[in-house]
Amino acid sequence: MNPGNKPDNEILETDIVVIGGGGSGLSAAVAAAQKGARVTLLERRRSLGGNSKRALGIFAAESPLQRRLRIDTSRDVCFQLAMAYSHNKINPRIFRAFVNKSGDTVRWLQEQGLKFFDVPSFFPGQLVRTWHCPKGGGAAFINILIKSGKALGVQLITQARAKRLLLDEKGNVAGILATRKGEPLQIKAKSVVIATGGYAGNKKLIAKYYPLDTSNMFRIGLPHTGDGLQIVTGIGADTEGLGTLQMTGPGFPGSLPLSYLAKDPNAIWINKKGERFIDERAGLKQFEGVNAMLRQPDQTCFTVFDFGVRQFLIENGLTAGRGLTYREQRVSATAWVDDFQKEVGKGTVKTTDSWDEMADWMGVDSAVLKATIEDYNMGCDTGYDPIYGKSRSNLKPLRTPPYYALRCYPGLLTTIGGIKINEYWQVIGKNDRPIPGLYAGGNDTGGWVSDTYDINLAGVTFGYAINSGRIAGENAAKFVLEGKP
Ligand SMILES: Cc1cc2nc3c(=O)[nH]c(=O)nc-3n(C[C@H](O)[C@H](O)[C@H](O)COP(=O)(O)OP(=O)(O)OC[C@H]3O[C@@H](n4cnc5c(N)ncnc54)[C@H](O)[C@@H]3O)c2cc1C
Structure with missing residues (x-):
């Protein structure tokens, strides 16, 4: 025991731990809680929101808003544009699952109370209009998701930094080790969703994975340190798409x-x-x-x-x-x-x-x-x-x-990519199989974008963060409650 009579290692128990309280992590937490899972979310900073709080709008195709505004943007066209833009270097199943979910995710957010007001073009002559923007930008998304999470009983813990995954004797996910305000915190859980937003503030990782000199680059986004990537590669996860910078x-x-x-x-x-x-x-x-x-x-x-x-x-x-x-x-x-x-x-x-x-x-x-x-x-x-x-x-x-x-x-806005996932947002191990119970979303994950952020599909990174988090959360809940991967 320490002098304050507190246990040396605080231990909590839940069904799912979500690491990271940006758009992706909060979407995962809300989606999992809606399915009936008990969820605890850890956020390293004092406040929730991450870079997502500073974005403006999300990509979606065939949304209720586009239908109302008579904007003809089909999922098929967006999918084909993304494949062409990447020269077929992305995983088509991941992008297809994301695009197909995106219209319904606008409905999902509207149902929670988010008020979108327009789907503007990002640049003159834009072919497809996909950028769904609410009044108040990214902060409006975050506030709505926090409200929903609280109403669903999600435990939101700020100033808590995840450090390491816990595995059981069979190698299955068993929880997470973290620190809260410098004190150790252990959370037992059957599933973990990683959404720590990339490594834009980690000069060593950027130098390792990005081929050009970056000494003249200035950072616009938050100085995320690549915790998610390091946590999962530490237990044998594979990587994909490292070295893509959103600049x-x-x-x-x-x-x-x-x-x-x-x-x-x-x-x-x-x-x-x-x-x-x-x-x-x-x-x-x-x-x-x-x-x-x-x-x-x-x-x-x-x-x-x-x-x-x-x-x-x-x-x-x-x-x-x-x-x-x-x-x-x-x-x-x-x-x-x-x-x-x-x-x-x-x-x-x-x-x-x-x-x-x-x-x-x-x-x-x-x-x-x-x-x-x-x-x-x-x-x-x-x-x-x-x-x-x-x-x-x-x-x-x-x-x-x-x-x-x-x-x-x-x-430099953010980094994109790193953790290899499949179209269920399961983390893939070096043996090319999903690691049971382990999911990841948002900018931590790779395989859905090539070397350049595709502004032709405006809002695609923030849209991907929200949709991938939502799908990862739903699948984590299925895994925990029904034993299905
Ligand atoms: C200024 C700006 C404007 C942008 N505008 C747009 C836009 O309009 N449209 C668009 O598509 N994209 C935009 N982007 C990109 C978009 O914001 C990101 O792609 C998206 O927000 C990523 O979401 P995320 O949840 O993966 O990461 P984040 O929202 O950054 O969330 C990650 C969270 O994880 C937390 N975290 C990190 N490590 C740990 C740890 N060990 N333990 C616990 N928590 C941890 C972080 O503190 C952070 O809160 C913009 C980016 C910036 C910087």
Whole structure:
């Protein structure tokens, strides 16, 4: 016994332990409790929600909301788009099970009280509309799931970090070892659902699994440490899809408005050689745009524009930063003007009347930069961008000083993947068989996304987190209550 007369090792007992209180873990807990299982959820942080609290909307196909709004987005089309986007590198059964569940999950959330208000496009000309957004964004999802969980008797324990799985003598899941506020906590259970949100804050794991240098990347999402991955691989689970990062770019650390300015297609992006390297409209699909940036020296670039473009953007608004993200975060349309001004003097942005001085600040060869600008301006005059083919509507010559530039970096939202699962969200062992009683969901799991977050199916990561958690929870309850895997 310790001096406070508390047992050295607090022991609880339940049917299912869920590790992680983000969208995936909470969905698992609610779904399992709805089936009649006793559920305890552990959350490492002080409050529930994880990155899910900061997302805006979920992917779904053939939902009641899409039907009401007459949005024709079929499950089959979404499935085929995902397979094509990944070049068949994902597990079709997992993606099919997710897509098929997604429409009903919108109903499930509505039934709990979540009020969706729209299914907006994420970028102009989006083929399918899948991004289901409620007022209040991710926090609204989390609040509803917490309310449901409490009503169903789910035990929610915060500041409790799962450390290790307990196995019985046959190797079956028997519970979890954790610490709560630094004190040991043991929970006996027949089933465990892992949903710890990935490893974006674990530099060692990123260096091990991600092939490129990440020293210039800045983190936007929470610093999750890959606990789920390490816990299950510690008992022989297999892995799939390690090294996929959900990134955005070009990004500007510390300012959402400047991050959108950095991606505006009316500006140009210049690398450290002083050259353009892509049609800047790639910024409208920022999760793909970042891939072009990652191929450049030091994975950085400069977003460059002139006084004329600045005036155009003040009068017309930023191309990307005018939608839901802005509205939800209550950012004014011209907030970037003030934010830019605040950065002057910090060395992060530059204003000058001279391309030579600009080149000097960027550390690029002045002759190369001036040749790049001249070529670009010629393309603007003829309405044809000979290498990158940027749309005429965004070809605006850069001839009117002052000239402006921002130093941009890739932003890391989350990691995706790692734990190998099947279409029942059972964790797969190195012997290629499910580990009885062990399930995983959300960003901890792999096999459903390839190397790039597919924004064509907007909301797909948050949608996957909610749906995979829900299915994992239902199956864990079946396992515990009916003995079925
Ligand atoms: C700013 C931002 C905006 C985004 N917007 C969108 C969007 O609009 N649409 C979209 O599809 N995706 C979006 N994403 C991605 C999306 O948020 C994630 O894919 C999704 O939330 C992942 O859910 P999760 O439950 O797997 O992880 P999380 O929600 O991060 O939850 C994991 C939880 O596990 C806890 N945990 C970790 N280790 C332990 C441990 N050992 N013991 C106990 N608890 C532990 C963590 O503290 C955390 O609370 C966004 C991400 C960010 C950062």
